[in-house]
Amino acid sequence: MADTVHPLIVETTKIMEAAAPQVAEAIPLFTPLNLILFSLAAYLVYMRFQPTIIPTVAAPEPIVFTTYTPKTLLKHNGTDDPRILLAVKGTVFDVSAGKMFYGPGAPYNIFAGRDASRGLAKGALDDSLLTPLDKPLDTLADLTPEEKDSLQGWFDQFEGKYLVVGELVNEKS
Amino acid sequence: MSSDISYVTYTLLAVVAGLIFFPVIFDGEPDGPAMALLQQSSVAPTRKQNESAVHRSRETPTGFPLRQGLGIQEGYTKRKGDVRDIWRVFMQRVGQLHTILGNDKVVHSIDTLDGEIDSLGEYISGLQTAGKRKVVAVYLPNSAENLIAGFTCAFYDFTFVPIQYPAEPEVVEQKLKNTDAEILLMPAACLDLNDLKAATSLKHVILVVEEGSRHLDFADDPNAKVTLKEWHDIAINGKKGTRPETIDESQPHMLILAKNLKLDKMEVIPYSHINIVSAVSAQATALPPKDQFKVEDVFTPASPLADQYTRIITYTAMLSGCTIIVNAVTPPSGPLQSACVNAIPSVIVVPADTLSEVHRTSMAAQVEIFHEWMHVYQLRKLVRYGQVPRQSGFARFNDYDRPNLGKNLRLIYVAENPSEGTKPITINMLNNLRAVMFSKIVYAFTYPPAAAGAITQTTVYDYRPGEDTKMFKDSHVGSPLSCVEVKLRDAAEYTSESPDGPMGEVVIAGPAVTKQGEYATGVIARWRNDGCLALGSKG
Numbered sequence: 001m002a003d004t005v006h007p008l009i010v011e012t013t014k015i016m017e018a019a020a021p022q023v024a025e026a027i028p029l030f031t032p033l034n035l036i037l038f039s040l041a042a043y044l045v046y047m048r049f050q051p052t053i054i055p056t057v058a059a060p061e062p063i064v065f066t067t068y069t070p071k072t073l074l075k076h077n078g079t080d081d082p083r084i085l086l087a088v089k090g091t092v093f094d095v096s097a098g099k100m101f102y103g104p105g106a107p108y109n110i111f112a113g114r115d116a117s118r119g120l121a122k123g124a125l126d127d128s129l130l131t132p133l134d135k136p137l138d139t140l141a142d143l144t145p146e147e148k149d150s151l152q153g154w155f156d157q158f159e160g161k162y163l164v165v166g167e168l169v170n171e172k173s
Numbered sequence: 174m175s176s177d178i179s180y181v182t183y184t185l186l187a188v189v190a191g192l193i194f195f196p197v198i199f200d201g202e203p204d205g206p207a208m209a210l211l212q213q214s215s216v217a218p219t220r221k222q223n224e225s226a227v228h229r230s231r232e233t234p235t236g237f238p239l240r241q242g243l244g245i246q247e248g249y250t251k252r253k254g255d256v257r258d259i260w261r262v263f264m265q266r267v268g269q270l271h272t273i274l275g276n277d278k279v280v281h282s283i284d285t286l287d288g289e290i291d292s293l294g295e296y297i298s299g300l301q302t303a304g305k306r307k308v309v310a311v312y313l314p315n316s317a318e319n320l321i322a323g324f325t326c327a328f329y330d331f332t333f334v335p336i337q338y339p340a341e342p343e344v345v346e347q348k349l350k351n352t353d354a355e356i357l358l359m360p361a362a363c364l365d366l367n368d369l370k371a372a373t374s375l376k377h378v379i380l381v382v383e384e385g386s387r388h389l390d391f392a393d394d395p396n397a398k399v400t401l402k403e404w405h406d407i408a409i410n411g412k413k414g415t416r417p418e419t420i421d422e423s424q425p426h427m428l429i430l431a432k433n434l435k436l437d438k439m440e441v442i443p444y445s446h447i448n449i450v451s452a453v454s455a456q457a458t459a460l461p462p463k464d465q466f467k468v469e470d471v472f473t474p475a476s477p478l479a480d481q482y483t484r485i486i487t488y489t490a491m492l493s494g495c496t497i498i499v500n501a502v503t504p505p506s507g508p509l510q511s512a513c514v515n516a517i518p519s520v521i522v523v524p525a526d527t528l529s530e531v532h533r534t535s536m537a538a539q540v541e542i543f544h545e546w547m548h549v550y551q552l553r554k555l556v557r558y559g560q561v562p563r564q565s566g567f568a569r570f571n572d573y574d575r576p577n578l579g580k581n582l583r584l585i586y587v588a589e590n591p592s593e594g595t596k597p598i599t600i601n602m603l604n605n606l607r608a609v610m611f612s613k614i615v616y617a618f619t620y621p622p623a624a625a626g627a628i629t630q631t632t633v634y635d636y637r638p639g640e641d642t643k644m645f646k647d648s649h650v651g652s653p654l655s656c657v658e659v660k661l662r663d664a665a666e667y668t669s670e671s672p673d674g675p676m677g678e679v680v681i682a683g684p685a686v687t688k689q690g691e692y693a694t695g696v697i698a699r700w701r702n703d704g705c706l707a708l709g710s711k712g
Contacts, residue, residue, distance in 0.1 A: 027179040037185035044192035054637055057211045058702050062226035063219045163218050
């Protein structure tokens with residue numbers, strides 16, 4: 001009987017030998033693209049699970065309501081102290097926001113750090129209308145009704161525009 | 174190069190795309206804008222020496238008037254209104270009032286109740302009393318009668334004294350004595366009138382008899398030293414009075430008994446109409462519009478109506494025309510679940526100690542590891558994504574021991590009351606409770622001797638966690654309501670210049686405050702830098 005097995009083995013061997021070179025090389029796992037995608041995925045997972053940070057914003061520190069005397073008020077004239085204060089009818093306003101009116105060299109600078117009541121009532125920028133520092137506070141008793149109205153107008157405007165930060169009282173003797 | 178793109182690459186691409194798009198699709202919107210939590214109150218730009226800056230609600234910043242009243246539109250003007258207007262608006266908005274009796278629900282006709290106000294008002298007006306102004310003590314559980322008695326006092330200008338039910342006879346006796354109440358409303362056969370001997374002012378008693386016992390005549394007691402009358406007798410046979418046109422708003426509408434921490438004794442505190450309506454209207458606008466009371470809401474006071482905070486919230490709900498469901502069984506004397514289970518409320522008020530207890534039991538009941546995992550997942554949803562977990566089959570799978578308050582619950586009001594010494598609830602406990610109850614929680618600071626309603630309360634979507642140190646360092650009670658302004662005055666070592674933020678004694682002023690000008694409460698607190706009040710040691 002002829003050898004029937006042998007040709008079959010030969011055939012099989014041929015097929016196997018022929019197929020072997022066809023197998024592609026192993027799929028590359030660590031290609032640059034895969035690494036980039038992997039790190040992106042890892043970053044996204046980290047972002048999802050990282051602890052939340054609760055932000056805080058500190059509110060601006062409130063200004064302490066202070067009692068001023070003509071002498072302690074004087075230094076708040078914009079030159080010695082950047083805060084510009086002025087007093088109207090015994091109430092001290094912080095007019096720093098209106099630096100273009102009350103700052104150094106500005107038109108109303110003579111009122112900065114002073115009791116501006118009489119000057120505003122008379123509508124005049126005159127040093128002689130400011131109460132001297134060593135005299136008691138101006139009582140404004142001698143103003144005419146029109147002047148009082150005008151002063152009240154100024155007071156209301158200041159109240160609407162600027163912060164009330166204190167009161168002006170006489171020097172304690 | 175083309176051989177580089179393999180199934181690994183495709184898998185990674187899918188993972189990255191998933192990580193980017195899944196959150197966009199499934200995370201959803203937070204309950205409220207997180208940025209609004211950074212500064213929750215309006216802080217005055219100036220402060221006095223030895224005091225912190227005045228903090229106010231952001232609805233009514235410095236320079237604007239505080240909320241004064243209901244603002245009822247009348248022609249072209251608005252008026253402040255009084256307690257009577259709450260009932261009028263409730264009727265106008267066709268609100269409903271139901272009572273839960275065991276498993277049954279009684280739907281009251283509002284017109285009948287409105288008629289009962291007049292018959293009761295007429296009956297009480299006709300009673301002989303020694304005092305010029307009639308003082309009506311109401312010792313009733315949460316019920317339609319309790320609410321009606323309150324409004325009768327408003328319409329007919331009597332002084333209303335709510336007394337918590339149930340209480341020991343000595344407590345009731347003491348309260349009657351302190352307030353000189355001459356008229357008492359109480360359930361039939363719940364108290365022996367001989368136990369109230371020390372309350373010598375008491376002259377008339379109106380008995381509320383439940384429907385099943387009305388065949389018995391409770392009013393027929395020959396030995397009684399007071400006149401007895403049954404509520405249903407007045408309601409059915411009584412003559413209807415006409416409501417006085419005007420009421421004397423300078424007189425107190427309601428008398429509250431509360432402990433003053435500074436004096437360390439019980440005080441009778443008068444609440445005027447303005448106190449109450451300003452507290453109610455501030456409460457009505459305190460929440461963002463989507464969380465406010467709506468007509469569809471079902472409100473249940475799961476706390477005694479004698480508690481002023483509960484009553485103020487109930488009035489707020491009535492003002493919005495909600496369905497009010499009252500149940501005589503409420504915490505602290507009854508279980509929370511029984512108070513709510515048949516009402517299926519969407520908004521409730523709970524006493525603080527009851528909520529603390531719910532926290533304690535439900536957290537301890539999470540014994541399996543998956544309970545904890547699920548809880549951590551829900552807390553994460555709350556804290557990280559700003560959303561209260563919803564009720565679902567999946568969430569309910571985590572069925573450890575927690576009260577079942579119905580599927581509609583969306584908001585819980587709870588108030589710390591230093592005057593009664595309630596246990597403080599920390600912000601982390603509140604977060605746990607939100608996850609356990611699937612509901613938003615508003616935590617308020619009340620001090621009944623000082624002000625009607627709440628003084629401050631947390632923002633409804635504030636789920637920020639904190640450090641639970643021994644001092645409850647990060648825990649807070651939120652920002653002021655629009656009817657009060659709050660500042661801290663230096664007290665002993667607590668000063669406004671403290672490095673941790675201004676500290677001191679809570680001092681309040683405004684239309685909800687029980688006296689003119691400022692009221693120093695004696696409660697020590699601290700302002701956090703987000704404008705929330707953190708309560709410190711008591712007294």
